[in-house]
Amino acid sequence: MRLLIVEDEAELASALARGLRREGHAVDTAATASAAELKLVSAGYDLVLLDWNLPDGSGVEICRAVNTGDLAVFGEKPRVLMLTARDDVDDRVLGLDAGADDYLVKPFAFVELAARVRALLRREDGGTPVLTVGTLRLDPARFEATQDQNPLDLTAKEFSLLHYFMAHPGVVLSQERLLEHVWDEMADPFTNVVRVTVSNLRKKLADPSVIETVPGRGYRLVVV
Amino acid sequence: MTRPIVFVRSIRFRLSVLYSLVVFALGGAILGVAYYFLHRNLRRLPLIFDSRVMTINGRPIIIQDIDVDTAQLVEQAITQRALDLLADYSIVALIVLFLLSLVVGWIIAGRALRPVADMTAVAREIQASDLSRRIGYSGPEDEMSRLAGTFDEMLERLDGAFHAQRRFLADTSHDLRTPLAVIRSNIDVLAADPEASLDEWREAGGIVQRNAERMAEMIDDLLAAARLEVRAAAMVQVDLAEQVTEMAVELGPRAAEVGVALEARAQPARIDGVPHSLRRAVANLVDNALKAAPSGSSVLIGTGTLDGWAWVMVADGGEGIDPAAVDQPGRAGLGLSIVKEIAEAHGGVLAAHRGSERGTAMVIWIPTVADPGPVPTGVPGPAHEPARLQGL
Numbered sequence: 001m002r003l004l005i006v007e008d009e010a011e012l013a014s015a016l017a018r019g020l021r022r023e024g025h026a027v028d029t030a031a032t033a034s035a036a037e038l039k040l041v042s043a044g045y046d047l048v049l050l051d052w053n054l055p056d057g058s059g060v061e062i063c064r065a066v067n068t069g070d071l072a073v074f075g076e077k078p079r080v081l082m083l084t085a086r087d088d089v090d091d092r093v094l095g096l097d098a099g100a101d102d103y104l105v106k107p108f109a110f111v112e113l114a115a116r117v118r119a120l121l122r123r124e125d126g127g128t129p130v131l132t133v134g135t136l137r138l139d140p141a142r143f144e145a146t147q148d149q150n151p152l153d154l155t156a157k158e159f160s161l162l163h164y165f166m167a168h169p170g171v172v173l174s175q176e177r178l179l180e181h182v183w184d185e186m187a188d189p190f191t192n193v194v195r196v197t198v199s200n201l202r203k204k205l206a207d208p209s210v211i212e213t214v215p216g217r218g219y220r221l222v223v224v
Numbered sequence: 225m226t227r228p229i230v231f232v233r234s235i236r237f238r239l240s241v242l243y244s245l246v247v248f249a250l251g252g253a254i255l256g257v258a259y260y261f262l263h264r265n266l267r268r269l270p271l272i273f274d275s276r277v278m279t280i281n282g283r284p285i286i287i288q289d290i291d292v293d294t295a296q297l298v299e300q301a302i303t304q305r306a307l308d309l310l311a312d313y314s315i316v317a318l319i320v321l322f323l324l325s326l327v328v329g330w331i332i333a334g335r336a337l338r339p340v341a342d343m344t345a346v347a348r349e350i351q352a353s354d355l356s357r358r359i360g361y362s363g364p365e366d367e368m369s370r371l372a373g374t375f376d377e378m379l380e381r382l383d384g385a386f387h388a389q390r391r392f393l394a395d396t397s398h399d400l401r402t403p404l405a406v407i408r409s410n411i412d413v414l415a416a417d418p419e420a421s422l423d424e425w426r427e428a429g430g431i432v433q434r435n436a437e438r439m440a441e442m443i444d445d446l447l448a449a450a451r452l453e454v455r456a457a458a459m460v461q462v463d464l465a466e467q468v469t470e471m472a473v474e475l476g477p478r479a480a481e482v483g484v485a486l487e488a489r490a491q492p493a494r495i496d497g498v499p500h501s502l503r504r505a506v507a508n509l510v511d512n513a514l515k516a517a518p519s520g521s522s523v524l525i526g527t528g529t530l531d532g533w534a535w536v537m538v539a540d541g542g543e544g545i546d547p548a549a550v551d552q553p554g555r556a557g558l559g560l561s562i563v564k565e566i567a568e569a570h571g572g573v574l575a576a577h578r579g580s581e582r583g584t585a586m587v588i589w590i591p592t593v594a595d596p597g598p599v600p601t602g603v604p605g606p607a608h609e610p611a612r613l614q615g616l
Contacts, residue, residue: 011431012406019413053398055543085401088394106405110412 001046001121001160002026002181006036006062007083008054016049019110020117024143024160026184033057037071044075044180047120049113052084052095059084060098067099075180079120083113115141131166134210134224138166147206157182158201165211165221174218236337240329247325248318255314262310266303270296339368343375355383392449392561399442399558403435442558448504449562462497464527464536464590465490468506472525475510483519486510493527493534495590497570502536505566508559509538509586516542516584528604532596533572535604539585547576563588577603 003025007013010031017027028043030036033054040048040062048066050059063080065071082100084091092103101123102116118140122129131138138145138159145152145162154162160182165173175194179187187193198219202208210222231237339361346359358379361372410428414420472488479486506525513523517540526537550560560574563586567574572590579585589599 009402009406011435012402012409015406015410015413015428015431019409019416022413022417056546085398085405086394087397087401106401107408108405110409110416113409 003047004045005029005049007051023114024156026182028185040073045078047079049081049083052086063100064098133166133169152204161197169221170223172214172217172220236333239333243329244322244325248322251318251321263307355386395558395561403438406435407432445558445562459496462499464493468525468527484514484517485522487522487524489526491528493529495534495592501566505563508563513538513540516540530600530604532593533589534592536588537585541583544578544582544584547578550576573599
């Protein structure tokens with residue numbers, strides 16, 4: 001899943017990005033409100049981690065703009081997790097009312113942040129902590145994937161790719177869409193990185209035919 | 225059983241009883257005096273005294289059928305009856321008057337004391353967390369309205385102090401949480417990664433060190449704020465120009481470290497103040513300016529006077545901050561909060577100006593005379609350069 005961290009403390013943003021990438025997410029960062037807005041309109045994010053106080057604006061305003069549609073985000077509206085040092089009940093209420101899906105007060109334990117990120121993304125998967133499609137089973141919290149109860153040895157990128165396929169079973173997913181949601185902004189849109197990763201994933205699956213190629217359109221996870 | 229005690233102890237009760245007693249005493253005195261003189265004169269000056277002649281309405285009447293003694297007895301009986309009746313009715317009238325005055329006194333005292341009851345109700349409703357309530361007394365200009373007004377003013381001051389403190393605490397906790405979050409997240413993420421390299425740990429060590437220092441500085445600032453309160457009373461004559469000239473020399477090396485030149489353009493500006501706190505305020509402004517100023521630019525410290533106000537300005541050519549942020553909790557930051565506190569402790573204000581393109585000018589205004597006019601608006605003095613503060 002693709003995440004955007006909007007945080008002006010560079011040392012905090014980079015640590016969070018590193019940790020969340022290890023969890024298998026594609027992560028971009030923005031240090032200012034204007035940079036965040038630019039990224040939100042030019043790429044599709046599944047979740048935005050939003051700091052309240054930004055040097056040139058307020059995270060709550062971005063959150064509100066995303067929800068009211070004043071900011072025309074790319075693709076579907078992302079979920080929003082407010083990440084702030086303001087812990088007043090009034091502030092929390094204000095943040096959640098502005099459309100934030102969750103609110104975490106700094107300083108927090110990284111494991112809690114990671115769990116909340118998983119919980120928010122899970123809502124998109126249909127609400128179950130463990131995804132099951134046919135004989136495939138994927139547990140994002142434990143970073144475990146199995147096919148016919150045999151563990152699969154996947155890289156972080158292959159794991160997130162499988163996660164995305166399993167979150168959209170039976171749907172034809174274009175290369176662009178996969179690139180958008182599984183890779184971060186550092187990925188070159190003109191490479192064949194998607195094709196290569198899909199093929200590597202297939203090789204590791206006991207039954208490669210579950211991911212089929214739809215010529216000219218993309219890939220699909222076959223629902224048995 | 226507290227109810228009757230409260231009732232008896234109330235001013236309303238005491239006032240109405242006092243009022244009734246006064247009315248009762250006066251009424252009693254009037255009736256008593258009337259009775260006394262009536263009694264005395266009727267006895268001393270009877271109509272029938274020596275002969276068979278009595279005078280009624282100035283006309284002599286000859287008494288023929290009864291003797292004088294009997295006639296005197298009859299007159300005495302009539303007089304006694306009149307006096308007795310007078311005494312009886314007087315007592316009844318006094319009792320009625322007493323009861324009536326008690327009721328009237330109770331009502332009048334209640335009316336006069338109503339604002340007091342209102343004030344008590346408001347004071348009872350005021351919670352420590354909400355000092356926004358006011359009595360808002362709207363009666364005639366009298367003792368009550370002055371009392372209510374004084375009470376409202378006191379609430380206003382308490383409310384202001386309470387808000388300032390809350391803001392200060394919000395700023396402080398916000399500013400302390402941020403470096404703590406940086407430290408915690410960096411350590412958490414590395415600790416969870418068994419493949420983290422030594423270089424990554426070294427880098428995290430540096431981050432922890434820097435942020436721990438940041439927190440230590442904040443705690444110093446907090447202590448400085450506490451100290452400010454203690455020493456606020458010890459005001460002496462200070463020339464701001466001397467202070468900033470010294471400071472420019474002291475802070476020069478630190479500015480040079482980040483590649484920024486520090487210039488002082490000090491015109492005499494004498495005020496009554498606390499030199500230690502004023503220096504702390506200017507140092508905080510310079511700190512912020514040095515952080516904002518791009519390498520190779522210069523930061524200006526200026527002083528001067530204008531219309532009964534002395535000013536200290538610190539200007540940089542950085543990105544420019546939102547001037548409104550100075551007044552918003554959580555956005556000003558602890559350093560700026562302290563500057564604001566210090567300016568206000570000297571009867572002054574802190575104003576922020578942003579260049580239309582870039583640059584920030586922070587100005588502390590402190591009055592030089594007892595009753596200065598309104599704080600001048602805009603950036604003081606000719607001491608800024610367009611190159612540094614574009615469009616200011």
